[in-house]
Amino acid sequence: MKDFGYQEDSTTAPLGDFNLWGRILVYCRYHWQLMTAAIILSLLITGATLGLPYLIQTGIDGYITNSELEIAERLSGLSMISIIFFGLVIIVLVATFFQVVTLEYVGQSIMHRIRQNLFGHMLKLDPHFFDTNPTGRLVTRLTNDIQNMHEMFTSVLVTIFNDLLRIVGILIVLFLLNARLALVMSIFVPIAVIITQLFARLARAQFRRIRSQLAKLNSFLSESISGIATLQVFGRQKETRKLHEKLSFGYLQRNLDQIKLFGTFMPLTEFMSSTAIALILWYGGSEILRNQLTLGELVAFLSYMRLFFQPLRELAQKYSIVQSAMASAERIFQLFDLKSDRILADKPHSAEDIHGNLQFHGVHFSYDGKHQVCKDISFTIRRGETVALVGATGSGKTTLVNLLLRFYDPQQGRITIDDIDISQFSLTNLRQLVGVVLQDIFILQDTLLANIVMDTGTSRQRVEEILAQTGIDRFVDRLPSGLDTLIGEGGQQLSTGEKQLLAFARVLCRNPIILVLDEATAAIDTESENILEEAIAESFANRTSLVIAHRLSTIRRADTILVMEEGRITERGNHDELMELNGHYAELVAMDVYNEAT
Amino acid sequence: MNITQTYQTDNDVESTPAAPSAKQLLRHILPLFRQYRLRLFAGFAALIVVDFLQLSIPRILKRGVDSLAAESATREILLRYGLYIILIAMGVVVLRFIWRYMIIGFSRYLERAIRNRIFAHIVKMDTAFFEKRTTGDIMAHASNDLNAVQMACGMGMVAAVDALVMTVAAIAFMSFIHVKLTLLALLPMPFLAIFTRILSGRMHRRFTTVQEQFSLLTEFSRSTLVSVKLIKAYTMEKFQTREFDKLGRKYVKSNLGVARIQGLMFPIATLVGNMGMLLILFFGGRLVIIGEISMGDFVAFITYLYMLIWPMMAIGWVTNLVQRGITSLTRIDSLLKERSLLPYAGEEVEKQEQITFELKNLNFTYPSSASPVLKDFSLTIGPGIHGMTGRTGSGKSTICKILARLYPVKDDSLFFNGLDVNTLAVESICANIGYVAQEPTLFSNSIAANIKLGKPEAVDEKMEEAARLAAIHEDIMAFPDGYETIIGERGVKLSGGQRQRLALARALLIDRPVLIIDDGLSAVDVETEHQIFAGLKEHLQGKTVLIVSNRLKLLTMTDHIIVLENGEISHDGRHEQLLEQSRFYRSMFAKQMRESEQLDYK
Known part of the structure; x- marks a missing residue:
């Protein structure tokens, strides 16, 4: 229900793209045994299915109408044929079952592999990539596009194996039976293909229109419900009801159009099969x-024609599925071809024995290459020191954090930890050295404990110790079942302050050497704020700390305050020094105090 | 034939004792059957004619084959038979179009009618209702359940009638040829119906699981990709990939569950058809040999048998379809049965100049909670600017919502200019109130349409005036299309503060005698908030205004401040009085002064 049909417009790709086929086939190699088995099953099914009408024909011509034989002989021959018939029927049943399940397994496994690879690949891409690609589109790659490819793997493989084989088989048998009649019958092949193709194209266009109208209707409904008050x-x-009725009417109209289309095309196959019967007769x-x-051959012809139209129709329908699957495959592999353009150290520096002296050396940075967000930023934070960044929104504070975490690389200048350029560390090591508490938080739908521990493997006891040390345990005690409280969607909802406390606890579990805190701008409840203040005091003590500060209490605690204005550091010093300087910082503080006084 | 009766009988068979009576359910759809009776009549007539035409094709085939076997056939006779078949087939094409358009079309008309009814119903419901039922829940009724009902009344009805007619007729035709052989050939058929019923039911359930798994997968990738920076910052890439793998495996597993059913369903249909063939071959062949039936009979038998396979599957399928339709209709019924607790039919009140609300000994408990939010609560709010503050959960928002008539209250507990609100039409009370919520809802539409929500006829000057008062005019002009900028999912994203100011402009434009602002500018910085209210003073003259905020500086601008604690008024009065009397107020004010909490430079 969450997805109201995010759709791509370009939906077809050339079928003759061998490069693409090659890449798809690479994924098949893990399952070649099973795929071979499926092909063998296919041959078995086709053979048995085509054998059935042949048996009937033999039964009719050889025994039922063969007046040359003794009655007893005719009857026993018929029994013989019936037993073989029964055998073939069972073979068809069993082989079809195993084929369907095998192909589904192969298809699903391949898709799962592609999905996992793609997911892992996406997470390795640079933040820059996510800035330019809407999440919705990326999610579609992982879900709908892969689903499209899956359609191709299962239903198309079945089709190519079974339907194509069956059509060819039937045509061969018909030609063997009577070449001239077979030739007459084969005119149905192009007709059926053209009609089905046309229908598939029209139906898809209409289906898309229905879906987009339904999406409109549904989002209108959901918006109206959430805005009901x-x-x-x-x-x-x-008025809302009238608007809804209009949308609902549009949906009805589109559905009626579809009924007309289906009503025109659906009976046509039936019509062709009736015409075939008439022709045969x-x-x-x-x-x-x-x-x-012979009469038996005529009956066999009738039976074969019945088997003929079904696969023909499916084959033509599958053609468009393959087309859209290829388009999806193309989009997926394009994503795979994107590589992070970041230069990573060949021999990453070890993250051990890092003391934690952080330095920015004349850092310049721009997101778009035009507008400079950071200009000549230099500062040093030694272990045990705290630096507070203050300044208006957009002055470049968050960008410094992004650069420190190597989400982006500076165009000029260097960032070093213990005089080692941060590009010398592996990304994982760097991000383990630098712990960040951001305003946003990623919450797992799990217990509080699981949300704190995540993948660090920290024991419960250790978590409790850390929490007690920093006083965050007071927040935990407030929750109904302490560390075992379920949080996230469907569980306990956390306030802004509580989220920041959770983020804090999470980072402390990782015991980073450098701590970065982006303070909540929103008002947080007094109690959380008290806990947070204490936790900050406790955990900053022996670390290198950088705070994007929004609270005077935090700013006062800092050893150095950097005031940022339009990407530059314009003032630096501690609270008292800056107040004395009577510059922008003093102005900011005064403005607030002035406001307080009225 | 009486169509509605067909449905009724289906219905009676399926209804379960706990569910509402068939009569109750039928009142949702029966009038529609009556309304579209001509359409349905034409559709079913076409459907039945199609069935008989189709059954006649094997008859012609039999004659042809018999004439061939008897060697009495000539090319002309064969040509004539061939042409008959083609003519019949052409008739079938036309009639099939007709029944599809008529009956399936009807199911779509029915769908629309119920959809509109559901919508009309829910826009009247009170907020308590929406707390019981989530958006997703209601959406499910309006899409999945409605779909199931539409399917049952469209394809389901068609398949039921079709299967019934075809089965009876094919059996009759076959019995006409040879009764015993008919019975033998039909022996496997009931198994097909039973198997289809069991399997398609199971298939539906498994398919639902697949869809659920799919949306979990979608939701997981969405939430991961949205917070990709956080994932990277916490080096959670591997962890997330592992979690994704778990979900992916579950998805694969549920898909295989569906495949196993699919792998059975169609082969079984083929098997049953083939078993019938086998019986005809074995026994029918004998009958031909001993001369009891003709060769043409034999061929016609085979054709009839093929014709029976689909109806047999259909019977199994239809029972599931109808059952699902009834379950869904029951759910829709329970939704439509919910009554809004707000009086829509009460006495209309005139638009008033001055309004006084009076809460008298009000007790209020949210439907989803056990403990009351307001206990024996009394408060009078007349013209003037009132401020309200208190801790989270002290009941501030609840009071706002009750005053805005979003929640029902007991009789004699809320008075509107001295009249009990439960005697007054809720819409006419609402027409006097402007309300700004903390997290305002804006609609995916232009900014102008959002501001003019309550007054679409307002001229642009008035709209801009309201926007200026709410200090949002300049922000709007900075957007590429100004007031015509589309906001929401497909348009510009607004910040929290912009949303709140837009909501305020919207409430100012309708210019109603009551204005309730429930922490409506919390995301706007203090200075701007201050300016807005300073500018509003004149506009609010003579109105009944309630401003909820935890920023005490703002409340100092009001005439009267109410301090709430645990659903009770702990103190009320002017700022200076409260500083003296209320410890909570004093400590909060001191703290806000000292820490200048909102060092927010936006």
Whole structure:
């Protein structure tokens, strides 16, 4: 229900792209045994299916209408045929079952592999990539596009194996039975293919229109429900209802259009099969009159034609599935081809024995290459020191954190830890050295403990110790089941302050050498704030700390305050020094105090 | 034939004792059957004619084959038979179009009617209702359940009638040829119906699981990709990939569950058809040999048998379809049965100049909670600017919502200019109130449409005036399309502060005698908030205004401040009085002064 049909517009790709096929086939190699088995099963199914009408024909011509044989002989022959018939029926049943399951397994396993690879690949891409690609589109790659490819793997493989084989087999048998009648019958192949193709194309276009209208209808509904209080207070019930009725009418119209289309095309296959029967009766009957065909063969023809149209229709339908699957495959592999353009150290520096002296040396940075967000930023934080960054939104504070974590690399200048350029560390090591508490938080739908521990493997006891040390345990005690409280969607909802406390606890579990804190801008409840203040004091003590500060209490605690204005550091010093300087910082503080006084 | 009766009988068979009576369910759809009776009649007539036409094709085939076997056939006779078949087939094409358009079309009309009814119903419901039922829940009724009902009334009905007619007729035709052989050939058929019923039911359940797994997968990748920076910052890439792998495996497993059913369903249909063939071959062949039936009979038998395979599967399928339709209709019924606890039919009140609300000994408990939020609560709010503050959970928002008539209250507990609100039409009370929520809802539409929500006829000057008062005009002009900028999912994303100011402009434009601002500018910085209220003073003259905020500086601008504690008024009065009397207020004010909490430079 969450997905209201995010759709791509370009939906087809050339089928003759061998490069693409090659890449798809690479994924098949892990399952070649099973795929071979599926092919063998296919041959078995086709053979048995085609054998059935042949058996009936043999039964009719050889025994039922063969007046040359003794009655007893005819009857026993018929029994023989029936037993073989029964055998083939069972083979078809069993082989089809195993084939369906095998192919589904192979298809799903391949898709799972592609999905995992793609997911892992995406997480390795640079933040820059995520800035330019909407999440919705990326999610579609992982879900709908892969699903499209899966359609191809299972249903198309089945189709190519079974339906194509069956059509070819039937045509061969028909030609063997009576070449001229078979030739007449084969005119149905192109007709059926053209009609089905046309239908598939029209139906897809219409289906898309229905879906987009349904998406509109559903999002209107969901918006109206979530805004119901507003609509009621503003007295918009009637108008909203009218708008809804309009959308609902549009949906009806599109559905009626679809019914018309289906109503026109669906009976056509049936019509063709009836026409085939008429042709066989007329033309085949004439052949019997000329002694070119037996009655049994005529009956066999009728049975084969019945088997003929189903796979023909499916084959044509599958053609468009393959097309859209190829388009999806193309998009997926394009993503795989994207590589992070970041230069990573060949021999990453070990993260051990790092003391934690952080230095920015004349760092310049711009996101778009035009607008400079950081200009000549230099500062040093030694272990045990705290630096507070203050300044208006957009002055470049968060960018410094992004650069420190190597989400982006500076265009000019260097960032070093213990005089080692941060690009010398592996990304994982760097991000383990630098612990960040951001305003946003990623919450797992799990217990509080699991949310704190994540993948660090910290024991419960150790977590409790850390929490007690920093006083965060007071926050935990407030929750109904302490560390075992379920949080996230469907569980306990956390306030802004509580989220920041959780983020804090999470980072402390990782025991980083450098601590970065982006303080919450929103008002947080007094109690959380008290806990947070204490936790900050406790955990900053023996670390290198950088704070994007929004609270005066935190700023006062800092050894150095860096005031940022439009990407530059304009003032630096501690609170008292800056107040004395009477510059921008003093102005900011004064403005607030002034406000307080009225 | 009486169509509605067909449905009724289906319905009676399936209804379960706990569910509402068939009569109750039928009142949702029966009038529609009546309304579209001509359409349905034409559709079913076409459907039945199609069935008989289709059954006649094997008859012609039999004649042809018999004439060939008897060597009495000529090319002309064969040509004539062939043409008959083609003519019949053409008739079938036309009639099939007709029944599809008529009956399936009907199911779509029915769908629309119920959809509109559901919508009209829910826009009237009170907020308590929406707390019981989540958006997703209601959405499910309006899409999945409605879909199931539409399927049952469209394809389900068609398949039921079709299967019934075809089965009866095919059996009749076959019995006409040879009764015993008919019975033998039909022996495997009931198994097909039973198998299809069991399997398609199981298939539906497994398919639902697959869809659930799929949306979990989608949701997981979405939430991961949205916070990709956080994932990287915490080096959680491997961890997330592992979690994704777990979900992916579950998804694969549930898909295989579906495949196992699919792998059985169609082969079984083929098996049953083939078993019938086998019986005809074995026994029918004998009958031909001993001369009891003709060769043409034999061929016609085979054709009839093939015709029976689909109806047999359909019977199994239809029972599931109808059952699902009834379950869904029951759910829709329970939704439509919910009554809004707000009086829609009460006495209309005139638009008033001055309004006084009076809460008298009000007790209020949220439907989803056990303990009351407001206990024996009394408060009078007349013209003037009132401030309200208190801890989270002290009941501030609840009071705002109750005053805005979003929640029902007991009789004699809320008075509107001295009249009990439960005697007054809720819409006419709402027409006097402007309300700004802390997290305002804006709609995916232009900014202008959002501001003019309550007054679409307002001229642009008035709209801009409201936007200026709410200090949002300049922000709007900075957008590429100004007031015509589309906001929401497909448009510009607004910051929390912008959203709140837009909501305020919206409430100012309707210019109603009551204005309730429930912490409505919490995301706007203190200075701007200050300016806004200073500018509003004149506009609010003579109105009944309630401003909820935890920023005490703002409340100092009001005439009267109410301090709430645990659902009770602990103190009220002017700022200076409260500083003296309320310890909570005093300590909060001191703290806000000392720490200048909102060092927010935006």
